[in-house]
Amino acid sequence: MIAQQLQREQTPGTVYLIGAGPGDPELITVRGLKMLRAADVVVHDRLVPHELLAEARQDTEVIDVGKYPGRPRPSQEQINRLIIERARGGAIVARLKGGDPCMFGRGGEELMACRRAGVRCVVIPGVSSILAVPAAAGVPVTHRGMVRSMAVVTGQADPAGHGHPIPYRALAEIDTVVVLMGLANLDEITARLIEAGRAADTPAISIASGCTAQQRVVRGHLGTIAEQAVAAELGSPVLTLIGEVADLAPSSIDAESMAQFLHSNGDLWATKSSAAGGNGEGTARHWRD
Numbered sequence: 027m028i029a030q031q032l033q034r035e036q037t038p039g040t041v042y043l044i045g046a047g048p049g050d051p052e053l054i055t056v057r058g059l060k061m062l063r064a065a066d067v068v069v070h071d072r073l074v075p076h077e078l079l080a081e082a083r084q085d086t087e088v089i090d091v092g093k094y095p096g097r098p099r100p101s102q103e104q105i106n107r108l109i110i111e112r113a114r115g116g117a118i119v120a121r122l123k124g125g126d127p128c129m130f131g132r133g134g135e136e137l138m139a140c141r142r143a144g145v146r147c148v149v150i151p152g153v154s155s156i157l158a159v160p161a162a163a164g165v166p167v168t169h170r171g172m173v174r175s176m177a178v179v180t181g182q183a184d185p186a187g188h189g190h191p192i193p194y195r196a197l198a199e200i201d202t203v204v205v206l207m208g209l210a211n212l213d214e215i216t217a218r219l220i221e222a223g224r225a226a227d228t229p230a231i232s233i234a235s236g237c238t239a240q241q242r243v244v245r246g247h248l249g250t251i252a253e254q255a256v257a258a259e260l261g262s263p264v265l266t267l268i269g270e271v272a273d274l275a276p277s278s279i280d281a282e283s284m285a286q287f288l289h290s291n292g293d294l295w296a297t298k299s300s301a302a303g304g305n306g307e308g309t310a311r312h313w314r315d
Contacts, residue, residue, distance in 0.1 A: 045152010049237035159236030181208020
């Protein structure tokens with residue numbers, strides 16, 4: 027029954043916004059993987075697991091629109107135009123994004139662009155790093171008797187809030203605060219939270235490359251976590267969680283143990299991929315105007 031439904035959904039001239047999950051390729055949804063395998067064109071971001079690209083058909087056009095240092099950087103308008111043009115040409119377009127496509131992933135902008143252009147667009151939700159990355163580090167974002175509220179903020183915005191103020195006073199009252207993509211501005215964000223009334227000794231944890239073999243975890247407090255992340259030389263992507271639940275993190279979570287877990291599942295993924303007929307990354311190329 028599921029197979030029949032998915033077959034009906036594979037409509038030419040449609041853009042599918044697919045959440046690839048937070049890092050581990052096995053965390054993509056069943057529907058997302060099915061539509062990825064059916065796609066004529068795959069347009070993907072930088073943080074998408076490359077194992078998933080190997081699931082594309084051999085004749086699939088695979089286009090990398092990720093943002094890399096020293097490479098031409100496509101604007102959002104150019105990406106919108108690309109997926110719309112491919113769909114108008116009759117292709118099944120898989121727009122593959124890390125995590126969930128509509129959680130700080132500009133999925134909403136692409137959905138609106140398709141609607142304005144009269145192109146059918148379907149959102150296939152993904153497992154968001156907001157929940158999965160802390161869980162992979164042994165931290166639940168909520169916990170009975172400890173958390174009744176949580177908030178998510180992007181750290182890429184101006185931390186001072188010029189033009190779109192970050193409500194630091196409101197955030198200071200939230201039990202669990204998750205900061206995405208906030209490594210560069212973490213010192214400013216934590217300082218403003220303390221200024222807004224959050225205790226400097228509030229537990230905090232920063233997780234780099236979560237749900238991958240390169241996962242690294244730094245534990246600390248609101249007043250120290252930014253400095254600790256720098257001292258540990260954490261590299262993006264980094265998620266920082268602030269709140270009492272950060273104290274629930276086990277001290278043994280590190281890159282080695284995560285790598286062992288992923289390696290134990292890697293053979294299973296390879297077996298599944300081979301059995302499913304994955305043929306490699308199709309016709310892969312980087313974006314160019």
